[in-house]
Amino acid sequence: MRCMWPPSCGEDATVGAARYLPLAVVMMLAAASASARAETIQVMVDKLVFTPAEVSAKVGDTIEWINRDILTHTATVKGGMEVMIPVKKTVRLTLQKAEAIDYYCRFHPNMKGRITVSAP
Amino acid sequence: MSVRKYSLALVLALLGAATAAQAADKPTDPQIAHIAYTAGTIDVAAAKQAIAKSRNKVVVSFAKDMLRDHEAVNKQALALVGKLNVKPEDNATSRALSDAAGKTKASLAKLSGAAFDKAYVANEVAFHQQVNGALQTLLIPSASNPELKGLLETGLKIFQGHEQHAVHVAAELR
Numbered sequence A: 001m002r003c004m005w006p007p008s009c010g011e012d013a014t015v016g017a018a019r020y021l022p023l024a025v026v027m028m029l030a031a032a033s034a035s036a037r038a039e040t041i042q043v044m045v046d047k048l049v050f051t052p053a054e055v056s057a058k059v060g061d062t063i064e065w066i067n068r069d070i071l072t073h074t075a076t077v078k079g080g081m082e083v084m085i086p087v088k089k090t091v092r093l094t095l096q097k098a099e100a101i102d103y104y105c106r107f108h109p110n111m112k113g114r115i116t117v118s119a120p
Numbered sequence B: 001m002s003v004r005k006y007s008l009a010l011v012l013a014l015l016g017a018a019t020a021a022q023a024a025d026k027p028t029d030p031q032i033a034h035i036a037y038t039a040g041t042i043d044v045a046a047a048k049q050a051i052a053k054s055r056n057k058v059v060v061s062f063a064k065d066m067l068r069d070h071e072a073v074n075k076q077a078l079a080l081v082g083k084l085n086v087k088p089e090d091n092a093t094s095r096a097l098s099d100a101a102g103k104t105k106a107s108l109a110k111l112s113g114a115a116f117d118k119a120y121v122a123n124e125v126a127f128h129q130q131v132n133g134a135l136q137t138l139l140i141p142s143a144s145n146p147e148l149k150g151l152l153e154t155g156l157k158i159f160q161g162h163e164q165h166a167v168h169v170a171a172e173l174r
Helices: A011-036 B002-024 B029-053 B058-083 B092-109 B113-141 B146-173
Strands: A042-044 A049-051 A054-058 A061-066 A073-076 A082-085 A088-092 A099-104 A114-118
Touching: A042 A054, A054 B146, A061 A073, A061 A082, A061 B092, A073 A099, B029 B058, B029 B092, B029 B146, B058 B113, B058 B146, B092 B113, B113 B146
Parallel strands: A042 A061, A054 A114
Antiparallel strands: A042 A049, A061 A088, A073 A082, A099 A114
């Protein structure tokens, strides 16, 4: 891995500090604005209900399922992805593309939810 | 077919009688715990029988769901009675449930293939209907400990889901 930041950088440490400082600031700003954009959306899983059942999100956002039940659940898309949501655990899924995700619990098919993912 | 109808009618009659008899005097928390645990154990046994006998993927998957959930609820129930220092107490309703379940299990054992699948699922619908009815009208209102009441309410939600799931599977088998 290349050295990115003085003073750990060897020979041209002083030159490097002056040269890379603006770049580092830009990168930090970029990181800050990216994290401000990406949201975490919580979905409670309690007494066999996803609440809210329908959420809207943007690509890059994270869905966080918080399972308060004594049972394991899943967020499963028919013929597609599956997220296991173990007993009393929180699991996260970062949304990769704009799409409508209709999911259900494979163990309790009455449990249904929808995530509408739009472009960032 | 006639075996199925007979066994179903028998279960319903016994459960109905048990519920009616119990309604006269409110069950105590130790009795409620015993009834709920017994009902769970019965469905676990039924699920194991179905997993062993059925070749139908939908039925086996449903039975596995029943096994997983009822074991989870019963584990929770055991932990709770331990914590509350309640000793589950045998009673007429528990005995009626066990007797009916024994007869159902025996009649199901004689069936195989699609006949077994249909009879098992039909019995699951009826059993969950009865247990949910008992939870709603008798067990939950009679429970005095709030934690026990809470677990029964959670159980009711779960078992209502099972009932709908069973109805759905029954429709698929038709």
